[in-house]
Amino acid sequence: MVDPRISNLARLIVNYCVHLGKGEEVVINATTESIPLVREIVRHVVEAGAYPVFVNIGDESITEAFYKYASPDVLSHVSILEKEVVSRIHAQISILAPSHTKPLVGVDPEKLKIRSQARRELSKIFLERSARGELKWVIAPYPTRALAQEAGMSISEYEDFVYHATYADTPDPVSEWSRIGERQSKIVGFLNKAKEIKYTGPGIDLYLRVDGRTWVNDDGHYNMPGGEVFSAPLEDSVEGYVEFDYPAVWRGVEVEGVRLVFRRGEVVEASARRGEQFLRKMLETDEGARRVGEIAFGLNYNITRFTKEILFDEKIGGTIHLALGSAYPETGGRNVSAIHWDMIKDMRGSKIYVDGDLVYENGRFVIEL
Numbered sequence: 001m002v003d004p005r006i007s008n009l010a011r012l013i014v015n016y017c018v019h020l021g022k023g024e025e026v027v028i029n030a031t032t033e034s035i036p037l038v039r040e041i042v043r044h045v046v047e048a049g050a051y052p053v054f055v056n057i058g059d060e061s062i063t064e065a066f067y068k069y070a071s072p073d074v075l076s077h078v079s080i081l082e083k084e085v086v087s088r089i090h091a092q093i094s095i096l097a098p099s100h101t102k103p104l105v106g107v108d109p110e111k112l113k114i115r116s117q118a119r120r121e122l123s124k125i126f127l128e129r130s131a132r133g134e135l136k137w138v139i140a141p142y143p144t145r146a147l148a149q150e151a152g153m154s155i156s157e158y159e160d161f162v163y164h165a166t167y168a169d170t171p172d173p174v175s176e177w178s179r180i181g182e183r184q185s186k187i188v189g190f191l192n193k194a195k196e197i198k199y200t201g202p203g204i205d206l207y208l209r210v211d212g213r214t215w216v217n218d219d220g221h222y223n224m225p226g227g228e229v230f231s232a233p234l235e236d237s238v239e240g241y242v243e244f245d246y247p248a249v250w251r252g253v254e255v256e257g258v259r260l261v262f263r264r265g266e267v268v269e270a271s272a273r274r275g276e277q278f279l280r281k282m283l284e285t286d287e288g289a290r291r292v293g294e295i296a297f298g299l300n301y302n303i304t305r306f307t308k309e310i311l312f313d314e315k316i317g318g319t320i321h322l323a324l325g326s327a328y329p330e331t332g333g334r335n336v337s338a339i340h341w342d343m344i345k346d347m348r349g350s351k352i353y354v355d356g357d358l359v360y361e362n363g364r365f366v367i368e369l
Contacts, residue, residue, distance in 0.1 A: 002036065002040060003036075005159075005163040005168045005169055006036055006037055006040055006168075007040050008163075008168040008169075008170075008173050009037065009040075009140065009142075009163070009166055009168040009173075009224075010037055010040030010041045010043070010044050011040075011044050011173075011174070012166065012167075012168060012173045012174060012177070012220075012224065013041060013044075013093060013138060013140050013224060014041060014044035014045055014048060014050075014093075015044065015048065015174060016173075016174045016177060016178075016220065016221070017093075017138035017140065017220055017221050017222075017224050018091040018093060018136040018137065018138050018221070019136065019221075020045060020048045020050040020090075020091060020136075021048065021049070021050065022048065022049030022050065023049065023050070023051070024050045024051070024090040024091060025050070025051050025053045025088075025089050025090050025091075026045060026050055026051070026052055026053065026089065026090060026091040026092065026093060027052075027053060027054045027056065027085065027089050027091075027092045027093070028041060028042070028045075028052055028054065028055045028056065028092075028093045028094075028095070029056045029058070029092070029093070029094040029095065030055070030056070030057055030058070030094070030095035030097060030142075031057065031058055031059060031060075031095070031097045031098060031099065032057055032058075032059055032099070033097040033098070033099050033142065033144045033146075034095045034097035034142035034144075035057070036142075037095060037097070037142045038055065038057070038095065041093060041095075042055065050090075050091075053089065054085070059099065060098055060099055060100040060103035061100075061103070063103055063104070064103045064104065064106075064107070067104060067107045067111050067112070067115070068107070070111070072114055075111055075114040075115045075118060076114055076115075076117070076118040077118065078118050078119060078121065078122060082122060083121070083122060083125070086122050086125050086126050086129075086135075087125055087129070089135065090135070090136065091135070091136040091137060092135070092136075092137040092138075093137070093138055093140070094137070094138070094139045094140070095139075095140055095141070095142050096139060096140065096141045096142065096147075096309070096311055097141065097142035097143075097144050097147075098144060098146050098147065099144060099145075099146050100146055101146050101147065101149075101150045101252055101308070101309075102252035102253070102254075103252060104251050104252050104253065105252055105253055109253075109278055109281040109282070110281075112251060113281065113282075113284075113285050113338075116285060116338035116339060117285065117286065117338050119338070120286075120336075120337075120338040123326065123338070124336070127326070127328060127329050128329055130222075130328075130329075130330070131328065131329035131330040136221075137222060138220075138221065138222055138223065138224055139222070139223050139224070139311060140166070140223075140224040141162050141166070141224070141225075141309075141311055141312070142162075143155065143158050143159040143161075143162040143163075147307070147309060150307065150308045150309065151305075151307035151308060151309070161305075161307075164302050165225040165300065165302050165303045165312055165315075166220075166224055166225045167225075167302070177219055177220045177226065178219075180219055180220070180226070180227065181217060181219030181220070181226075184217045184218075184219055184227075184229055184299060185217050185219075186369040187215075187217075187229050187297070187299070187365060187369060188215045188216070188217045188229050189369075190354075190359075190367070190369055191210070191215040191229065191231065191354070192214065192215050194210050194211070194354045194355060195209060195210065195211040195355055196208070196209050196210075196211075196354070196355055196356075197209075197210060197233075197295070197352065197353070197354055198352070198353040198354075199240075199242070199320070199347075199350065199351075199352050200350060200351050200352075200353070201347065201349055201350020201351055202349055202350065203242065203243035203244075203245065203345070204240075204241070204242045204243065204345060204347075204350060205240045205241060205242075206238070206239070206240040206241065206242050206262070207237075207238070207239045207240050208233040208234070208237045208238045208239070208292070208295065209233060209234045209237035210231055210232075210233055210234070210295070211234070212234075212332060213231045213232055213233070213234070213331055213332045213333065214231060214330060214331050214332050215229050215230065215231040215331070216229065216230055216231065216328065216330055216331055217229055218230060218296075218315075223311060223315075225300055225302075225303065225311070225312065225315055226300070226315070227298065227299045227300025227301075227302075227303065227315035227317070228296045228297060228298050228299055228300070228314060228315050229296065229297050229299065230294050230295065230296035230297075230328070230331065231294070231295055231296075231331045231332075231333070232292070232293055232294055232295065232327040232328065232331040232332065232333025232334075232335065233265070233292055233295055233333075234265070235265050235291055235292075235333075235334055235335050236264045236265035236266075237265055238262040238264075238265045238266075238291075238292050239262055239263065239264070239265075240261075240262060241259065241260065241261045241262070241269075242259070242260055242322065242345060243257070243258070243259045243345075244257075244258045244259075244260075244343045244344060244345050245344070245345060245346040246306050246313060246344045246346070247308065248272075248279075248341065248342075248343040248344075249308055249309075249310060250278075250282060250339075250341050253275065253278055254274070254275060254308070255272045255274065255275035255276070255278055255279045256272060256273045256274040256275060257271075257272050257273030257274065258270070258271075258272045258279060258343055259271045259272070260343075262292075265291050265292070266290045266291055267283060267290040267291070267324070270283055282324075282339060282341065283324070285325075285337065285338050285339050286336075286337050286338055286339075287337075288325055288326065288335045288336045288337030288338075289324055289325050289337045289338070289339050289341075290324070291324070291325075291335045291337075292322050292323065292324060292335070293323050293324065293325050293326045293327035293328070293333055293335040293337065293340060294321075294322065294323035294327060294328065294331070294333070294340070294342070295320070295321075295322055295323075296314065296320060296321050296322075296323075297319075297320055297360075298314055298315045298316045298317060298318065298319035298320065298321065298344070299315070299317055300315035300316070300317055301317030301318075302317075303315050303316045303317060304316070304317070306344075310342050310344075313344055314342050314344060316344070316346075317363065317364075318346065318347055318348045318362075318363025318364065319344050319345060319346050319347055319363070320344075320345050320347050320352075321342050321343060321344045321345065322342070322343055322345075323340050323341060323342045323343070324337075324339065324340075324341045324343070325337035325338070325339035325340040325341055326338070326339065326340045346363075347360070347362075347363050348362050348363040349362060350362075
């Protein structure tokens with residue numbers, strides 16, 4: 001018998017996150033670990049009258065083999081078939097369900113850089129189609145032993161965590177996320193009127209401008225779990241410094257104690273207690289890698305602990321995060337990069353001012369919305 005929470009999550013993904021309609025074509029990317037969820041997703045896809053054109057089932061050992069043996073020519077190759085798929089599909093469902101959370105830890109960062117640069121065009125097409133409403137997509141989790149171990153939980157504890165974070169443990173998760181979306185839309189409405197934001201507190205003294213930029217409500221249609229609102233700062237406006245409380249994870253590589261100093265929107269100083277060489281290498285990916293492409297508030301208060309998985313961690317209620325690199329076009333952000341690296345700051349004990357007024361304190365908005 002299928003765990004009803006798995007069926008709930010599959011229904012939520014298909015009917016709410018990407019809201020598939022009759023005749024739409026969808027690509028499903030997953031792993032061998034997540035077959036119970038994929039089976040339920042396919043069921044709901046075809047029941048909706050949509051068509052699963054590709055169901056790509058992968059494994060981390062295959063990805064590792066690619067990077068280990070690929071020459072620079074192979075790393076920089078992008079198939080015309082890949083470009084055609086990303087240019088034409090109606091929706092993409094990606095399931096986060098690794099059997100190993102750090103498959104690329106032994107890979108030369110230069111290889112990762114080459115591959116990221118090569119796939120920059122695909123990322124651009126993807127983001128632009130998404131911004132125009134032509135491509136629906138979602139990344140959603142399936143609890144695996146690897147993720148549970150990384151988070152410091154037992155497998156049953158982690159299953160409960162995942163299904164609670166996604167509200168798949170409720171009788172009607174679609175209604176729950178609709179309610180969350182309405183609440184977050186009020187925050188978006190307020191922030192869309194903002195011009196300047198000032199963050200102050202332990203480990204942060206940061207100023208930026210957002211006038212003319214659009215705030216987006218992540219209520220679970222792109223990431224499941226959702227639970228954030230995000231935008232992009234004016235590219236040359238970020239000033240000050242920030243120290244990130246949690247490890248910054250990029251493709252399984254952890255960098256701890258990241259401290260960034262910004263001048264005129266660009267990182268001018270970067271340090272870390274562990275992984276500083278990797279941090280500096282990623283900042284050299286391209287010109288856009290040194291600028292902030294995203295700013296966001298984490299608002300999912302069902303997520304209360306750090307798991308080393310950004311899909312959950314960037315939503316932790318009471319946090320903010322900044323992403324170095326590419327901006328989401330729908331925000332009006334213009335920064336372009338081959339990377340988009342989220343870094344999380346705990347704001348419990350800190351304050352945020354919008355246009356000079358205190359609006360956020362100790363991890364929550366303190367104004368009437």
